[in-house]
Amino acid sequence: AELARDAARRAAVAGYRARESRPVEGRGLWVRPIETSPEQIRASLDRIDAAGFNMVFLETVWGGYTIYPSPVAERAGMPAQRPEMRGFDPLKVWVAEAHARGIELHAWTHTFFVGVESGGGPVLTAHPEWAAVEREDVGKAGPQPSRMEPGYYWMDAAVPAVRAHVLATFEEILRGYDVDGLHLDYIRYPVSLPYGADFSYSAYSRQTFAAEHGVDPYTLTPESPQWPTWNAWREKQVTTFVDQVRTMQERVAGDRQLSAAVFADPTDGLAKKFQNWGAWVDAGTLDFLTGMSFGTSAGSVGHDTAVMRERVGDVPLYTATYGPLRGSSPDLMLDQVQAVNDANSDGAALFAYNQLNARQQEALREGTFRTPATVPHADYRAAARSGAAALRETLRQATA
Template sequence: MKKSSKKVNLFIISALVLALIITGFPIQQQTSAALAQDLVKAANGETHVIFDYNRLRGADQIIVYTPEFGASTKNNRWGVEVVVEDGMITEVRDGTVVDLSNAPIPENGFVVSAHGTARTWVMANLKEGDTVEILEDVITDPVRTSTFSINKIDPQAPYEFPGGRGADELVVYTSSYGKERTGTNQYGAEFIVRNGIVVEMSGSNSLIPEDGFVVSGHGAAQRWILENTQVGAEVTFDPNTMKITSRIDASAYIRAAELVIEKASAQIEAAETNFLDVPIEEAKSSLNEAAESLRMAEEAFGKEDWQRTIDYSELAAQQANKAGFQTVESKVVDARGVWHRPTESNREDIIETLDKLADSNFNILFLETFFHGYTIYPSEIAEQNPNFVGWNPLEVFIEEGKKRGIEVHAWVHTFFVGHESLNPPGPILTEHPEWAAVDREGRIPSVKEVGYYYLNPALPAVRDHLSSIFNEMISTHDVDGLHLDYIRYPVSLPIENGYSYDEYSRNEFKKVSGVDPLDITPADTELWEAWNVWRQNQISSFVERIHGEVKEVDESLELSTAVFPEVSDAIDQKFQNWVEWVSAGYMDFITPMIYAVDTNYVQRTTNSFLDRFQQPVLSYIGLAPFVGFSDELLVDQVKAMTETDAAGQVQFALHSLRAEHFEALKAGPQRKKAFLPHADPMHAAKLLVKDIKRKIADIYIPRDGVDHPAIRALEQKFRNLERAVGKGEISEVNGKILEAQDFIKDREKHIRPAVSEHLLKDLDQMEQLMDFAEFKQQ
């Protein structure tokens, strides 16, 4: 059986509002429009298409989980999971009837997990005690054709929804639309067609080609896109009948591979032209391998061998993608993090995990140390997670991490302490039910975050208890930092779902305002704003407290947090005022969770997030491979982050990273080892200036990026900068940075534009490091 997805360059993700046990974020989907499909075959002969392997389950999907994924599926209860050992069904776990979730994955088998319509099929055909098979690469028909109704073509304002695309609608945008992009939001799927061929699967707000069109779908239309289109497919539409048709055969895979090869060739050419610090010859070699595989695919197509056509086309796409990855620069000062919920059972397992991270040059691990009210280590204050009783995995992670140059930060779920699918309400609220956060209707757990139990952030006893756990954690373990997650109220809009309307909070607010918050609504503008600010202050004051306590234990310990990037979400709905925390200097670095498939959206949101900073706090952007990123999309988003002022990125989460992800990162943006910016900004600056000098000597001068009259002076500017960094005086370093910047701008006739851009960008990073170093000294 295959153990991970083989789909190559056929990728699309869309938002589905489906609560996750781990994140609370919506699952998003990739396309399943494959000619050759894998099937689950029941004992009665009935079959169903497998959507994919080893990724979180979405709506109406069958996902198969193998031991490669981990110890369990990590899915919520809203589906059915069938445990298979040695080809025999040993358990059917219908979570919609009995509260079952997160099925264990047997070492000698797999789990079939299904939701919605797929669940209906499973319940009808897979029975405990029956046999079940996985059939791979089944081609039931050499041509797949599908037609769907169009709701709108080139809709015009005013719009009820972004881009004029409403619920369950399929919209076609042509060059007559009058706008450069579709204007849609991320809650759907799109594809771009040129000359009748799908050239790109997109997420939202797609660029509309002059020689083609964009198709955008939401809901049912989105599902049609995901299930019936892919890169290379033929797509036509008829404005008279308002119908659109997709056609997929083996030639679609050849066309898809050709597009990837074309893109990689352009990337190699651009890398050479723009003086990029990348292994050009290795990229060319990978591209040559792709061309040979494509030739084999075309030969197989001529013989009507559809399976070999698909296999060689996919191999060609993989090789061409690798060539593209090899044209991505790798920084020497960069945060490369990953969030991880531990499932390891011994030291050997931990070594295996950390070796995998070290091999791909990750340098920071956010280890989930306190979640669902349990610690992973033996605690004098909290209950230890039953999965780790008898040993201390945190201690081992720290010890082995130091050997590999990987920082370990204790990632803690602050006010979220239980889920209805996992021993509800958890150990803390079982012992202290009076500590629970209560919504306006008096309900526990959350309605908007289905099944989530939260502590009341305002209660002194809650704050003291969490403080004691965190202080114990950082005092008894040599962690590199404390990473606060769920440092917020539960989602509190609309008003009837708002928090926190317990007796204590109501009385405390009444003391300062004279009114009971139950008696006010958003119509009471000033009082409602005061109530919102009061709730924000409960979170912010706790952050301030933890900051002080962390620094009292060890000034070098880093305090960081995972936050929602958009103020309308973080502050207005969850009272998570990270803007205030950054301004007050409570955070050493911050990780906004910018979870989307649309790379343009991720980049725009990153820039908007950073624009709100009033202190030079470093930001490591949280990315979302857990929703099903392809290796190509992952590298695209990491690369996009290097084009912003972000100091690095963090992947959510380790269990979602497959072998192809690690290989892609290692071939591209994580090819070199990197130093963490926050660890020692002055040392980071030393490494950075040394690397700049290397690029000048090995790339820019030999490739004629700098004219002879400017060479000696340019080299001298960076020698001066290196000496200043060696002295460790921030003001002197800043002076030399300014001198180098001015020189580069003044010598624009003698320095190629691309080289100037690289040098100025590196100097901007050094300036950021100096600002952070000064901030740390305050």
């Protein structure tokens, strides 16, 4: 039985090694840090490095907390740091140790989503007036969670104090830490279909829209002549905030990257969540995108990648796949990475480290990620040289 198991494993590894391993591509991994000591962080990064990843999206702001000690949070009346991480600065260790291994470290941040903790967690406990309000919850006391994204609490993207606080947090990260970039997640409204479950009808949004357009949006329906104006107004709140982040990033840390996790279908993202990432691409606001493909097959993620590739043009695109989260077989996970590559993505990003099992790690290490790779967006000239050198070597071997 042991010999049979060993033979099966060796056959699987041989199959992994037959797969293409590209010399120029992004190999991203989302990581929710649960490590509470430098030693644990080093152990996690050793594992990530061994699997062949060259980019980490480290969850730096989530659930209404920062993983590092934050004066901005403290000034806003919130806890300065996640309680389980007090006593040291995890972000500083993650950055230093990732760079020591040649891995990019991007600060993954929840933008307007503040968690699932009852009442909206530390942010909405301190500032209930910042809450995004669902149409069906108008008039209710206190922050309420989304119906379409059950249990999720959100801030209203239009409220000036919300925008100022989030922007200050992002600037704090870029000024205080040598991260390679800022990675925006939940850069949108909550899911706002069907009618009745749409956002946000906070007092500020209603009053401001009424002052600009002469009607309280709460009185509108999808059949109202001004409904498209209300939709465009909400989309504008997100897009102008991305513009603000870009302006701040260029002023504070012009050498860093600004990226966003977006929904694969640009039409769906705009219609349901007012996330017009196509406009961000057109304006050159982002340095690269990670498009989220939730498909369970290689064909579905390949299709999503092709749709995104056509829309983004030459902007670097790394398609997010969910093999680790879904517990996919190693072969299916590699098939999805290959499908992403075949559809002209610049690489794949896997969700997430916390669910990456030993068999999947082995498949990446022995297969698609077995040779070192240059991240395309980091240095286009170096990436081109690496790609050309690899092509020359392949041709030499083929003609020897």
